Amino acid sequence: MDISSEAARYIAIGLAAGFGVIGPALGIGWIGRSAMEALGRNPEARGAIMTNMILSIAFAEAIAIYVLVICILLIFVG
Amino acid sequence: MARKIGCGCSLNLLIILGLVFLALAVSSFIGGTVGRMIVGGEPLSVFAVHPPQPELPAERPFPGLPITNTMIAAWITILVLVGLFVAATRKMKLVPGRLQNSVEFIYESLANFIEDSAGEKHGRWFFPICTTLFLFVIANAWIGLVPGFETIKLNGVPLLRNANTDINVPLMLAVVSVVAVEYWGFRARGPSYLKTFFNFGALGQGFKKLFTGKLKAGFGSIFNGIVGAFVGVLEILSHLIRIVSFTFRLFGNMIAGAILISVIILIIPWGVPSIFYGLEMLVGFVQALIFAGLTLAFGCVAVMAVEE
Numbered sequence: 001m002d003i004s005s006e007a008a009r010y011i012a013i014g015l016a017a018g019f020g021v022i023g024p025a026l027g028i029g030w031i032g033r034s035a036m037e038a039l040g041r042n043p044e045a046r047g048a049i050m051t052n053m054i055l056s057i058a059f060a061e062a063i064a065i066y067v068l069v070i071c072i073l074l075i076f077v078g
Numbered sequence: 079m080a081r082k083i084g085c086g087c088s089l090n091l092l093i094i095l096g097l098v099f100l101a102l103a104v105s106s107f108i109g110g111t112v113g114r115m116i117v118g119g120e121p122l123s124v125f126a127v128h129p130p131q132p133e134l135p136a137e138r139p140f141p142g143l144p145i146t147n148t149m150i151a152a153w154i155t156i157l158v159l160v161g162l163f164v165a166a167t168r169k170m171k172l173v174p175g176r177l178q179n180s181v182e183f184i185y186e187s188l189a190n191f192i193e194d195s196a197g198e199k200h201g202r203w204f205f206p207i208c209t210t211l212f213l214f215v216i217a218n219a220w221i222g223l224v225p226g227f228e229t230i231k232l233n234g235v236p237l238l239r240n241a242n243t244d245i246n247v248p249l250m251l252a253v254v255s256v257v258a259v260e261y262w263g264f265r266a267r268g269p270s271y272l273k274t275f276f277n278f279g280a281l282g283q284g285f286k287k288l289f290t291g292k293l294k295a296g297f298g299s300i301f302n303g304i305v306g307a308f309v310g311v312l313e314i315l316s317h318l319i320r321i322v323s324f325t326f327r328l329f330g331n332m333i334a335g336a337i338l339i340s341v342i343i344l345i346i347p348w349g350v351p352s353i354f355y356g357l358e359m360l361v362g363f364v365q366a367l368i369f370a371g372l373t374l375a376f377g378c379v380a381v382m383a384v385e386e
Contacts, residue, residue: 047194055375058368062323065330072333076132 013074020067027060099349106348125347130340132333136244139232147236148244151227155217155241188212188370196378203265204377207258211251212370218242219332219362223355228336242332242365245325252324255373256317263380271380277310278303320376324369331365 003011035053039046082088087095107113110125121127136146166181174182188209193201221227222240230237241247263271273279281303288296335358342354 051195051371054364054367055371058327058364058372062327062330065327065334068334069326069330072132072134072337076134 009074013071016067016074017071021064024060024064028057031056031060103346103349107346110347112345127344127347129344130337132337132340134333136239137235139235139237141233146244147239148241148247151222151238152218152241152247155214155221158221159213159217192374195374200266200378200381203262204374207254208370208374211255211373212366215242215251215328215369216362216366219366220359223358240332240336242328243336245329248325248328251328251369252321255324256321259373259376259380262377266381275310275314277306280306328365328369331361335361
C-alpha cells in the first residue's frame with residue numbers, strides 16, 4: 001500500500017494536532033482545578049491566585065501554540 | 079410600557095434583534111460556500127468568499143519599496159498610542175477631564191499590577207518596559223481588528239495587516255524582554271548576577287573542605303556543587319529558550335486568530351464573525367497581559383538576591 005506524499009502530509013498534520021494538544025489541555029485543566037480548590041479554601045487571596053493561575057495557563061498554552069505553529073507550517077509551507 | 083432588560087432594550091426589541099441575527103447567519107450559511115457544498119450548487123455571489131490563503135511572511139504592497147504591510151500597521155499603532163498619550167497629558171488638570179481620566183486609569187492599573195508583584199523600588203525599574211510591551215501588543219492586536227485590515231488590497235496584496243502576525247515583531251519584543259531582564263539582574267546584583275549561571279560556589283566550598291580535612295562533608299559539598307553547576311548551565315539554556323517561547327506564544331496566538339477569522343467568514347459570512355472578533359479582542363488582551371506579566375515575573379526572579 002503506497003501512501004502518496006500528499007496523503008502522508010495530511011495524516012501527519014492531523015496526528016500532530018490531535019496528540020499535541022492533549023498535554024496542554026490536561027495541564028490547563030489541572031491548573032484550573034487547583035486554582036479553584038485554593039480559591040475555595042481562601043477566598044481572600046483571590047488576587048494572587050488568579051494572577052498566578054493566568055500566568056501558569058499561559059505557560060501551558062504556549063506548548064499548544066508550538067504544536068499549532070508546526071501544523072500551520074506543515075499545511076501552508078511543507 | 080415594555081420592561082427594559084439588558085442593554086437598555088425591551089424584551090421585544092431583543093427578540094427581534096436576535097431573530098434578525100439568526101436569519102442573517104442562517105441565510106448566509108445556506109447560501110454561502112459551505113452550505114452550497116452540502117446542498118449542491120454554486121454559492122450566491124453575495125455570500126461568495128475566497129478561501130483563506132494565509133501568508134506567514136509579511137507581504138509588500140508597494141513594488142520596489144521594502145515596506146511591508148505589517149510595518150504600516152505598526153506605524154499606525156505607534157501614531158495612535160503616542161497621539162493618545164500626548165493628547166491626554168497636555169493641559170493636565172488636577173481634576174481630570176474624560177480623556178486624561180481614561181489614560182490615568184490605564185497608567186494606574188498597570189502601575190499597581192507591577193508594583194504589587196515587584197515592590198516599589200524594582201517596580202519603578204520594571205514599569206517603562208513592561209508597560210510599553212503591554213500597550214504595544216494590545217494596541218497592535220486591537221487595531222488589527224478594525225475593518226479594512228487584510229481586506230483593502232493594493233497590487234493584489236493586503237495594504238494593512240495585524241503587526242503581531244509578522245514573526246519579526248514578536249521576536250523583537252522577546253529579545254527586548256530577555257535583554258531587559260538580564261540588564262535588571264545586573265543592575266540589582268552587580269556582576270554577582272552571573273552566579274545564577276556559573277554556580278561554582280558550592281564546588282569551591284567542597285574542595286576547601288577536602289583540603290582542610292573534612293572528607294565526608296567535602297564530598298557532599300562537591301556533589302552539591304556539581305549539581306549546582308549543571309543547574310547553572312540549564313539556566314543559560316532556559317533564558318535563551320525564553321526568546322523562542324515568547325515569540326511563538328504571541329505569534330501563534332495572533333496568526334491563529336487571523337486564520338480563525340478568515341475561516342469563519344468563509345463558513346458563515348454574516349453575523350457570526352462579530353462574536354469571533356470579540357474572542358480576538360479577549361485573546362489580544364490576554365496575550366498582552368501575559369507578555370508583560372512574564373517579563374515582570376522573570377525580572378522579579380532576576381533581581382531577587384539569592385538566599386544562602
